Amino acid sequence: MKNLIEISKELLQSEQVKVVIGYAKGSANRVRPLFARDAAECEKLLFDARCVQNLAVYLYKREIAAMGKPAIVANIPTLRAILRLCAEKQLQEESLIAIACNNDNEAVVLKNMTEIEAFVQSQVIALSDKDRELLEKIKAMPQAERWAFWQKEFNKCIKCYACRQTCPLCYCTECTVEKNKPQWITVASTKLGNLEWHTMRTMHLAGRCISCGQCAEACPMNIPLHLLPMMLAEEIREIYGTMPGLHRDENCALSTYKPNDQENFIH
């Protein structure tokens, strides 16, 4: 991204923001998040194809919020997460500045939610071919095979909750899985506990997931668990015609309704 470092320095020096959240070189050809608080630190900022982590997850963390107003280096899923968080009243109109990458690989400064909204809507948003192929493959399986497939995948789960921690939309300070009076979902990674955890996670993201795929990216056991909320997001787009993360004041598909919603299974 051209001008990323210059723009970041300028934002910090003019005191428009107190911290720039972005990506920097990590170990073994990977990138890691960077929280640049002065111009010198901005030199480390970079943005390329490896920068897929959804940095919106840091925006509501107490330690980050305590630093002051942030600027955030944002890819499209990050911008969509920001809009969704705004719709859920977790962020305000001018609580951050986003530095996005336009089609000419130039850094663009988006000063408020209105500008972010306009930028996101000007972009083409589609599932990757790989994800679509996998979705279609699973959908085409017979029922017993689908069950076996997901059981095999879920049995790998070690309940580390990395999927939850990396998700920008899993921001509850107290999660149901940590409640133990009563114990709703077992703590140990049992077959039932895993099935229930993934069901619950997916249902809580239904209509909210912006399909960034970071849950699967973070999964140490390589479970393709991003397909679950992604599949629901596709379904919601088809049935209700809505997509989360495109407007700063949208409703979640599951917290609203139309009296003439169609279904074919209730008799």
Added chain:
Amino acid sequence: MLEKEFRPKIVAFVCNWCTYAGADLTGTSRIKYSPDVKIIRFPCTGRIDFMLLLKAFANGADGVIVSGCHPNDCHYTSGNFHARRRWTMFRTLMNFMGLEMERFTFTWVSAAEGAKWADVVNETSEKIHAMGPYTAYRNVAREITEEES
């Protein structure tokens, strides 16, 4: 020794205002229906959390019925409208995960439809009876692998 005949366990999640009253009417109308169903009363279909359905299966249910007021009849105006969207998504997810969808029955039964309630229960009971116990899910709940069962 004679093998004990399989009786399905069906858990019905019903709303207080329509289906529960409807089931009451079935009784007061002296309509006989299958005793395989266990009714759990909820304030509204909007209160029927998807996880409760899974908990029923984990605890030995072979089928579930979810029933509430017809659209536009909700005591709280919109509980069933919200529930309808949630069920649509829940069913899609369950189907995607490979659960046996025939074990889920969703209906609208009003307080005046005592006869319909009897039909719903009888049909579901017959269907589940033919399908047999839901061992696949129960094995998961009991931590039994496919090979051991």
